[in-house]
Amino acid sequence: MSDAPSAAEEIMDGVYSALRAHGYADLTMQDIADECSKSKSLLHYHYDTKEDLLVAFLEYIVSDSEERIAARADDPPVERLVQFIGWFVFAPDETDREAFHIALLELRTQGPFNERIREQLARSDRLLRGTVADILADGIETGVFRDVDVEETAAMIVATLDGARTRQITLADSVRGDEADGYTRTVAEATLRRIVEPLLADGAELPPLDAAIEALRRDPDSPEPDDPEPDDPETDAAADGSE
Amino acid sequence: MSDAPSAAEEIMDGVYSALRAHGYADLTMQDIADECSKSKSLLHYHYDTKEDLLVAFLEYIVSDSEERIAARADDPPVERLVQFIGWFVFAPDETDREAFHIALLELRTQGPFNERIREQLARSDRLLRGTVADILADGIETGVFRDVDVEETAAMIVATLDGARTRQITLADSVRGDEADGYTRTVAEATLRRIVEPLLADGAELPPLDAAIEALRRDPDSPEPDDPEPDDPETDAAADGSE
DNA sequence: GCTCGTTGACTGACCGGTCAGTCAATGAGC
DNA sequence: GCTCATTGACTGACCGGTCAGTCAACGAGC
Numbered sequence: 001m002s003d004a005p006s007a008a009e010e011i012m013d014g015v016y017s018a019l020r021a022h023g024y025a026d027l028t029m030q031d032i033a034d035e036c037s038k039s040k041s042l043l044h045y046h047y048d049t050k051e052d053l054l055v056a057f058l059e060y061i062v063s064d065s066e067e068r069i070a071a072r073a074d075d076p077p078v079e080r081l082v083q084f085i086g087w088f089v090f091a092p093d094e095t096d097r098e099a100f101h102i103a104l105l106e107l108r109t110q111g112p113f114n115e116r117i118r119e120q121l122a123r124s125d126r127l128l129r130g131t132v133a134d135i136l137a138d139g140i141e142t143g144v145f146r147d148v149d150v151e152e153t154a155a156m157i158v159a160t161l162d163g164a165r166t167r168q169i170t171l172a173d174s175v176r177g178d179e180a181d182g183y184t185r186t187v188a189e190a191t192l193r194r195i196v197e198p199l200l201a202d203g204a205e206l207p208p209l210d211a212a213i214e215a216l217r218r219d220p221d222s223p224e225p226d227d228p229e230p231d232d233p234e235t236d237a238a239a240d241g242s243e
Numbered sequence: 244m245s246d247a248p249s250a251a252e253e254i255m256d257g258v259y260s261a262l263r264a265h266g267y268a269d270l271t272m273q274d275i276a277d278e279c280s281k282s283k284s285l286l287h288y289h290y291d292t293k294e295d296l297l298v299a300f301l302e303y304i305v306s307d308s309e310e311r312i313a314a315r316a317d318d319p320p321v322e323r324l325v326q327f328i329g330w331f332v333f334a335p336d337e338t339d340r341e342a343f344h345i346a347l348l349e350l351r352t353q354g355p356f357n358e359r360i361r362e363q364l365a366r367s368d369r370l371l372r373g374t375v376a377d378i379l380a381d382g383i384e385t386g387v388f389r390d391v392d393v394e395e396t397a398a399m400i401v402a403t404l405d406g407a408r409t410r411q412i413t414l415a416d417s418v419r420g421d422e423a424d425g426y427t428r429t430v431a432e433a434t435l436r437r438i439v440e441p442l443l444a445d446g447a448e449l450p451p452l453d454a455a456i457e458a459l460r461r462d463p464d465s466p467e468p469d470d471p472e473p474d475d476p477e478t479d480a481a482a483d484g485s486e
Numbered sequence: 487g488c489t490c491g492t493t494g495a496c497t498g499a500c501c502g503g504t505c506a507g508t509c510a511a512t513g514a515g516c
Numbered sequence: 517g518c519t520c521a522t523t524g525a526c527t528g529a530c531c532g533g534t535c536a537g538t539c540a541a542c543g544a545g546c
Contacts, residue, residue, distance in 0.1 A: 007521080023356060025268060028505060039523050044507060046521095099355075106352040111413040112345050113266060122414050122423075155426070156403060156433050163406025164398070170354040171365050180365075183398070190399050194438065250495075271531060282497050287533065289495095 010036045011046060015057045020099040024106035029053075051114070058107065058120040062127065069131050077139030078200070079207060084132060085192060086212035088161040089185045090168070102169050129154045136199075144204045153199070160191050185209075253279045254289060258300045263342040267349035272296075294357070301350065301363040305370065312374050320382030321443070322450060327375060328435060329455035331404040332428045333411070345412050372397045379442075387447045396442070403434050428452075 005013075014036025022031050029050055033040040047053035072080060090098050111118040132154035139145035164187035171180040189209055197206060257279025265274050272293055276283040290296035315323060333341055354361040375397035382388035407430035414423040432452055440449060 023352075025353065025356075029507085030505080040506085041508085041524075042522055045523095048507090050506065102352060102355050106349070108409070108413045109266075109345060109349040109352060110268065112342075112415070113268075115416075118414065118416065125410060125414060152429065152433050155407070155430055156437070159406035159410060159430050160399060160403040161406070162409060163402035163404070166351075166405065166409060167368060167402060170351045171361065171368060172355070173358075173361065186395065187398055187402050190395050194399070272533085273531080283532085284498075284534085285496050288497095291533095293532065 007038075007042075007046060010038070011043065011053070012057055012060050014038070015053065016100070019103035020096055023099075024103045024110075027103075051116070054107070055116045055120065058117060062120055062124045065124065066127055069127065073134075076144075077135050077142060078144055078204060079212075080135045081132070081139070081196060082192065082207050082209060082212045083216065084135065085157070085161060085188050085196075086209050087216055088165050089188050089209070089213055090165075091213065091217060092181065098169050098172070101165065105166060105169065128158050132157055144201055145199050146201055148199055153195070157191060157195060160187060160195075164188070250281075250285075250289060253281070254286065254296070255300055255303050257281070258296065259343070262346035263339055266342075267346045267353075270346075294359070297350070298359045298363065301360060305363055305367045308367065309370055312370065316377075319387075320378050320385060321387055321447060322455075323378045324375070324382070324439060325435065325450050325452060325455045326459065327378065328400070328404060328431050328439075329452050330459055331408055332431050332452070332456055333408075334456065334460060335424065341412055341415070344408065348409060348412065371401050375400055387444055388442050389444055391442055396438070400434060400438060403438075404431060407431070 011032070014032045017035040018027055018031040021035070022028075029040045029043055032053070033043055043053060047056060072083075075083070107117065108121055111121045129151075133150045136145055136148065136150040136153055140147055140150070161184070164184045168180050168183040171183075173180070192206060192209060200206065254275070257275045260278040261270055261274040264278065265271075272283045272286055275296070276286055286296060290299060315326075318326070333344075350360065351364055354364045372394075376393045379388055379391065379393040379396055383390055383393070404427070407427045411423050411426040414426075416423070435449060435452060443449065
């Protein structure tokens with residue numbers, strides 16, 4: 001697990017880097033090969049087709065997210081929820097993460113044309129909405145949340161954050177940082193204030209979003225991670241990617 | 244204006260049909276040519292490059308949405324808002340419209356890589372959020388809405404609906420209609436109940452979403468249209484597409 | 487009202503580049 | 517010496533874009 005990463009790991013890393021550098025639409029097998037310092041032929045040795053490779057990559061990042069989320073399942077519901085929301089927000093310097101999310105969004109648009117991709121996307125979607133639903137159900141049981149329709153609330157929260165992020169990454173101008181930059185953060189804050197806060201039982205209080213975002217940046221192993229170590233592929237992949 | 248559509252119009256129609264049929268990612272100039280029964284060379288005669296053609300198409304559909312929205316600017320704010328929200332919802336039989344929105348989402352993912360596309364997306368985004376903000380400002384002035392932050396509320400509403408639609412179109416399985424199908428509608432209803440309704444001043448009431456959706460289907464010239472006449476290209480294009 | 491030059495719309499054939507995928511050969515480890 | 521990992525050279529398909537040329541419409545000159 002420490003040194004000598006397996007070929008599969010190196011290739012997944014290569015896909016990750018290549019996606020950030022080139023996006024999905026004009027990602028070539030050669031790009032991936034270059035990023036992991038291997039030959040294109042080797043990629044075909046391990047994965048028959050480009051599709052196989054990309055589906056494997058998707059599986060990889062979704063599984064990673066599953067593990068990260070599972071690792072935090074015992075945190076208190078309110079903190080977990082704020083952290084979940086905070087994880088959609090990009091800090092200003094996380095251009096790599098943004099680039100990766102652009103590629104993931106491109107990948108998502110291929111869902112309708114590719115069943116295997118769609119399957120992974122659905123898995124990721126279930127993970128995200130299910131996580132929020134679990135958090136809410138937990139909180140209701142504990143008495144920190146009022147009794148609401150957890151599925152509906154989860155759907156709304158995830159849709160809102162996903163929509164905000166989509167707008168931010170598709171409209172942000174890489175050169176002159178523009179208004180779209182802080183968009184997700186603004187919407188995340190509004191979501192907390194206008195959707196989550198009314199859900200709190202009397203006496204319960206929301207921790208600040210900023211603190212949660214800061215914590216995520218420091219602690220890679222959070223439910224929906226940021227970049228843990230420089231260049232760690234899946235760090236936050238699955239969560240967003242999937243939807 | 245009646246018969247003998249101009250070449251430009253026929254080509255735009257061709258792009259529209261081709262996008263629905265093939266999606267954006269594997270859209271070829273030949274596909275477009277086939278859809279409008281012209282030669283590929285003709286497309287290059289009118290538009291130097293494929294990019295030029297697609298940017299022209301984007302301009303075309305965003306402009307169309309601008310006009311449609313402007314045409315309804317004098318409707319009462321509450322009705323306008325419900326109609327705006329209803330226009331994100333796909334009726335079960337609107338597979339064409341869904342296919343088109345998939346292509347538009349693909350196009351949106353190219354924003355980060357193409358300034359001219361990004362420009363049009365930003366225009367569409369301003370249109371959508373600006374429209375909701377206008378509706379809210381109108382309603383506050385008239386006294387039907389409480390005094391809220393219109394920009395923030397508009398951002399939330401648009402993000403939520405957009406996120407819901409994204410999930411629906413990327414995850415829906417074209418063969419066996421699955422759970423993702425009614426997703427946008429569910430979220431739209433939740434948005435009305437949980438975001439819009441609390442905004443209403445005492446005495447004001449929301450018209451039902453279903454009625455608004457029905458009206459949109461019957462009346463193509465609504466702010467954010469459905470398919471007006473069979474095969475009318477831009478009908479609902481801009482609204483969603485953009486941003 | 488006929489001819490002829492000009493123009494704009496349009497086409498088919500073709501070119502060059504790109505890219506996924508193949509294959510035979512090489513080397514390393516056992 | 518056999519297996520497995522890896523490589524570079526190669527191929528075939530596809531696609532954007534070019535180009536030489538056709539054709540119908542139109543207007544001018546007679």
